[in-house]
Amino acid sequence: MNKAPMIVVMGVCGCGKSEIGRRLAxxxxxxxxxxxxxxxxxxxxxxxxxxxxxxxxxxxxxxxxRDKLAAAAADGRGLVLSCSALKRRYRDLLREGAAATVFVHLHGSRALIGQRMQARQGHFMPLGLIDSQFADLQPPAADERAIAGDITLPPDELVRHILQQLAALS
Known part of the structure; x- marks a missing residue:
C-alpha cells in the first residue's frame, strides 16, 4: 500500500463517515x-x-x-478525510488536490441510515435532509478509484475490509 494514502470516506449523512474515518486513520x-x-x-x-x-x-x-488534500500530498503525508462527496463533480474537484485519492463509499439502506440519524446527538444535519442526500448521491463509477463499504458490518470488520481493499488497489 502507498506509504501516504489519500482517502476520502464518503456517503450520505448518517452513514458513519466520521467514525469509520477516524478508525481508518x-x-x-x-x-x-x-x-x-x-x-x-x-x-x-x-x-x-x-x-x-x-x-x-x-x-x-x-x-x-481539496486544499487540505493537496497540502497533505505536497508534504508527503497521508490523510483520511470525511466528506459526503455525493456527486462525481465533487469527487473530481477533490481529486484536483491529490490525483491518487481513493474514495471509500459507505453505503446502507435509507431505513438504517435514518435510524442512525435519529439516534445521533449534537450534529447540525437534521433527519429531514436524508432524502435530498439520497437524491443527490451518484455512487462512484467503475473508472473512479473507489471502495464500497457496507455499513451493516460492525465497524472493526468494516475497517478491516477497507484496509484489504486498499491493499488490493496498490
Missing part, C-alpha cells in the same frame, strides 16, 4: 480531517433549518477540503 497511522468542521456558517445554518445545500453552497467547502 488510526489503523493507517495517518491524519484525519472531519470535513463537516469546514462548512461555512451559512451552510450550517441552511442545514440546521432543513434546507438542502446547493452546488454553489458546497463549492467553497469542497475547495477548502
Amino acid at each position: 488510526a489503523a493507517l497511522d495517518t491524519g484525519f480531517v472531519e470535513g463537516d468542521d469546514f462548512h461555512p456558517p451559512h451552510n450550517v445554518a441552511r442545514m440546521e433549518a432543513g434546507t438542502p445545500l446547493t452546488d454553489t453552497d458546497r463549492q467553497l467547502w469542497l475547495e477548502t477540503l
Whole structure:
C-alpha cells in the first residue's frame, strides 16, 4: 500500500463517515480531517433549518477540503478525510488536490441510515435532509478509484475490509 494514502470516506449523512474515518486513520497511522468542521456558517445554518445545500453552497467547502488534500500530498503525508462527496463533480474537484485519492463509499439502506440519524446527538444535519442526500448521491463509477463499504458490518470488520481493499488497489 502507498506509504501516504489519500482517502476520502464518503456517503450520505448518517452513514458513519466520521467514525469509520477516524478508525481508518488510526489503523493507517495517518491524519484525519472531519470535513463537516469546514462548512461555512451559512451552510450550517441552511442545514440546521432543513434546507438542502446547493452546488454553489458546497463549492467553497469542497475547495477548502481539496486544499487540505493537496497540502497533505505536497508534504508527503497521508490523510483520511470525511466528506459526503455525493456527486462525481465533487469527487473530481477533490481529486484536483491529490490525483491518487481513493474514495471509500459507505453505503446502507435509507431505513438504517435514518435510524442512525435519529439516534445521533449534537450534529447540525437534521433527519429531514436524508432524502435530498439520497437524491443527490451518484455512487462512484467503475473508472473512479473507489471502495464500497457496507455499513451493516460492525465497524472493526468494516475497517478491516477497507484496509484489504486498499491493499488490493496498490
